[in-house]
Amino acid sequence: MKIKKREQPIGIFDSGIGGLTVAHAIKKLLPNEQMIYFGDTAHLPYGDKSEAAIQAYSIRITDILLKKGCKVIVIACNSASSAAYELLQEYVNRNIHIINVIDPMVDLVTQNFGNKQVGLIGTKRTVQSGVYAKKIAEASKGITLKSLATPLLAPMIEEGFFNNQISHEIIAQYLSDAELQNIEGLILACTHYPLIKKQIDEYYNGKMSILDSSEVIAKALKTYLENENLLNTGDVLNDHFLVSDYTESFESSARLFFHESVQLEKHALWN
Numbered sequence: 060m061k062i063k064k065r066e067q068p069i070g071i072f073d074s075g076i077g078g079l080t081v082a083h084a085i086k087k088l089l090p091n092e093q094m095i096y097f098g099d100t101a102h103l104p105y106g107d108k109s110e111a112a113i114q115a116y117s118i119r120i121t122d123i124l125l126k127k128g129c130k131v132i133v134i135a136c137n138s139a140s141s142a143a144y145e146l147l148q149e150y151v152n153r154n155i156h157i158i159n160v161i162d163p164m165v166d167l168v169t170q171n172f173g174n175k176q177v178g179l180i181g182t183k184r185t186v187q188s189g190v191y192a193k194k195i196a197e198a199s200k201g202i203t204l205k206s207l208a209t210p211l212l213a214p215m216i217e218e219g220f221f222n223n224q225i226s227h228e229i230i231a232q233y234l235s236d237a238e239l240q241n242i243e244g245l246i247l248a249c250t251h252y253p254l255i256k257k258q259i260d261e262y263y264n265g266k267m268s269i270l271d272s273s274e275v276i277a278k279a280l281k282t283y284l285e286n287e288n289l290l291n292t293g294d295v296l297n298d299h300f301l302v303s304d305y306t307e308s309f310e311s312s313a314r315l316f317f318h319e320s321v322q323l324e325k326h327a328l329w330n
Contacts, residue, residue: 063130063155065291068093068299069280070129072120075103075217076312077251078135081160083316084277085133086298089284093296095127101304101328104213105138106182106249113184117143118150119328123301125155130289133280134159137181137248137272141188156283160272163279164246165194167270171244174201178239180209181248191248205242209233209249216251219308227258234262244268301326 069092071082082096097120099105105113117139124132132155134140134147140159147157168177179191186208195204211229220226239245245267247253253271260269284290300313301324313321 063287063289065130065289066093066293066296067128067130067289068095068296070095070097070121070124070127070132071135072097072099072117072124072132072139073134073136073250074099074105074116074138075213075251075306076309077213077216077249077254079312079316080250080253080271080273081133081135081276082298084273085280086317088277088281089290091291091293091295092284093291094298095124095129095301096298097123097301097326098303098309099328100302100306100309103217104182105136105142106184106210106213108138108184110142110184113139113142114146116328117147121147121150121157123326123328125151127299129155131156131158131280131283133157133276135250135276137161137250138184141185141190156287158276158280158283160250160276161190161194163275164248164270164272165191165198167275168195168202168244168246169198169200172200172202175243176203176205176241177244177246178242179204179206179246179248180212180233180239180252181206181246182213183208183210185248191246205238206248207233207236207238212255213249213251216254217308219311221254222258226255230255230258231262234259242267244270246270247272299324303328 144159
């Protein structure tokens with residue numbers, strides 16, 4: 060196994076702009092780390108794709124990030140985490156550590172919401188996989204998970220509908236669903252959803268514990284790097300943003316997050 064070095068970059072991937080919420084949280088917590096972000100904009104959203112398709116995309120992206128010399132890979136997508144995480148672990152054969160977005164959130168919920176009802180909103184793929192329900196049940200903390208698929212939210216966010224009348228109405232329609240009543244916390248089980256966290260918080264008048272996976276993942280990554288003595292202490296190198304297809308919404312969102320001009324490199328999954 061090749062010895063990893065501190066100055067090697069962190070690889071992050073998602074189907075589109077949602078994973079930028081994770082990348083932003085990581086950069087805020089770990090400003091010295093270089094990131095290589097891959098947005099699979101040619102195949103977004105992953106939430107309505109088959110498990111086999113998501114696995115194929117994830118393996119190809121992982122290959123690209125490995126060739127870029129990443130010291131750790133973060134799957135910044137719930138659909139890919141549920142469909143491809145275990146396969147990717149076998150594929151890389153311990154040559155690199157992979158962090159998914161699900162396990163850190165499950166740890167947070169089981170530590171803080173014992174014997175309570177917790178809601179979850181996510182893509183059809185994430186909800187139908189039942190991965191959150193299974194992992195939370197295994198913790199035996201008496202938590203009741205109430206999950207609702209919200210398939211319109213990710214495409215809405217990808218198109219830039221963050222804060223207008225249409226997005227307010229769609230969000231309210233989902234959150235008022237009977238499945239989400241009487242909950243004491245809400246898991247945002249899609250990395251796109253922190254982009255509408257403010258609107259969700261407004262719907263609940265600031266009285267709901269909204270669980271943002273991007274912050275949880277950043278902390279999990281920091282813990283791993285500290286434990287493995289892989290925190291970068293040298294020069295800060297420029298981040299790189301790769302996309303499988305160029306989109307204006309991705310470039311504008313990346314610029315919004317990182318407050319600087321972002322150079323996108325188009326990198327098709329298959330040539």
